[in-house]
Amino acid sequence: MKRLLLSVRFPAVFCGIVVMATLTAPPGVPEAAAQVQVTAGAQSGDKGNQALAFLPNELWIHVGESVTWTFATDEVHTVTFLRTVPAPQIRPPIAAGCPGTTPDGSPETSASCINSGALASGATYTVQFPTAGNFKLVCLVHLAMTGVVHVLNLSETLPHDQSFYDHQAKRDSDELLADGRRLEGRGIETAERTSENEVAAGISEIVATTGGGVHIETVMRFLRDKTVVHVGDTVEWTNLGPLVPHTVTFGIEPADPMPPSAGVTVDSDGTRHAVIGSPTDNVNSGFLVAAPQERVGFPQSPQAVTRFRVTFTSPGTYNYICALHDDLGMTGKVIVLP
Numbered sequence: 230m231k232r233l234l235l236s237v238r239f240p241a242v243f244c245g246i247v248v249m250a251t252l253t254a255p256p257g258v259p260e261a262a263a264q265v266q267v268t269a270g271a272q273s274g275d276k277g278n279q280a281l282a283f284l285p286n287e288l289w290i291h292v293g294e295s296v297t298w299t300f301a302t303d304e305v306h307t308v309t310f311l312r313t314v315p316a317p318q319i320r321p322p323i324a325a326g327c328p329g330t331t332p333d334g335s336p337e338t339s340a341s342c343i344n345s346g347a348l349a350s351g352a353t354y355t356v357q358f359p360t361a362g363n364f365k366l367v368c369l370v371h372l373a374m375t376g377v378v379h380v381l382n383l384s385e386t387l388p389h390d391q392s393f394y395d396h397q398a399k400r401d402s403d404e405l406l407a408d409g410r411r412l413e414g415r416g417i418e419t420a421e422r423t424s425e426n427e428v429a430a431g432i433s434e435i436v437a438t439t440g441g442g443v444h445i446e447t448v449m450r451f452l453r454d455k456t457v458v459h460v461g462d463t464v465e466w467t468n469l470g471p472l473v474p475h476t477v478t479f480g481i482e483p484a485d486p487m488p489p490s491a492g493v494t495v496d497s498d499g500t501r502h503a504v505i506g507s508p509t510d511n512v513n514s515g516f517l518v519a520a521p522q523e524r525v526g527f528p529q530s531p532q533a534v535t536r537f538r539v540t541f542t543s544p545g546t547y548n549y550i551c552a553l554h555d556d557l558g559m560t561g562k563v564i565v566l567p
């Protein structure tokens with residue numbers, strides 16, 4: 230994968246939850262502005278199972294307090310508060326930011342955008358909240374990875390403390406990663422039932438949470454990562470989940486993996502199709518992903534491409550990657566026998 234930004238690369242450890250002691254100031258001494266510590270993302274030991282989630286994704290703090298997110302995974306995320314005043318900002322592409330990034334510790338005011346940029350592997354980002362209100366949080370990398378920060382006036386009582394958030398983050402991440410293991414099992418079972426020529430290119434699901442947010446759990450793997458066929462056979466890849474795009478890329482990874490490479494045609498059922506004659510051919514499926522679905526008041530979504538077919542015309546070993554997730558181990562091979 231081509232990193233969108235050069236984030237500081239810490240050792241690839243799963244950072245888990247940072248526990249912060251709550252200090253009570255002695256009488257007469259003003260308390261330091263309190264700070265809540267939470268996490269963006271969780272992953273399995275092999276990185277293949279990714280919870281695309283703010284953990285937890287609903288927080289209550291007082292005016293003047295701040296929230297620090299630790300980016301716990303090898304997969305990148307952003308902490309982004311798009312501008313909402315005077316009108317909601319159009320969601321920008323990740324490369325544009327909103328625009329660019331804002332410094333660590335920036336204040337969220339609704340009138341300008343806050344954006345950490347794409348971070349991973351133990352990096353942290355803090356946002357201050359000087360005014361009361363409800364502030365929606367998004368990740369610019371992952372559609373539907375959202376959360377909310379409720380900022381209350383000092384006269385109101387906070388419903389939860391840091392230890393509650395620590396427990397909730399642990400529970401959410403355990404549940405999501407368990408869902409991921411179940412999804413992976415389902416993908417492998419499906420592969421065992423279907424023909425050798427069919428490969429799941431990733432599998433994912435959306436889980437609704439409180440506060441109007443959602444979590445996404447995704448398996449960044451080709452389920453059946455080794456396929457054995459004969460010359461003249463066609464292999465078909467299908468992305469089995471929503472929202473998380475994948476590619477099937479042979480040869481040199483293109484600078485922009487979103488569009489299909491030259492020579493990729495479209496079958497009558499809308500599936501993209503390529504013919505490969507040599508293990509050195511450069512062929513890219515382009516993004517395979519289901520379209521965001523319908524919303525009242527918006528134009529109908531176009532039918533999206535979730536499948537890719539390749540017909541192999543000569544024997545050999547054909548290695549391929551997902552151009553987005555190969556650094557998480559999303560790779561595969563097709564062995565073509567005479």
Ligand SMILES: [Cu+2]
Nearest residue numbers: 475551553554
């Ligand atoms: Cu992928």
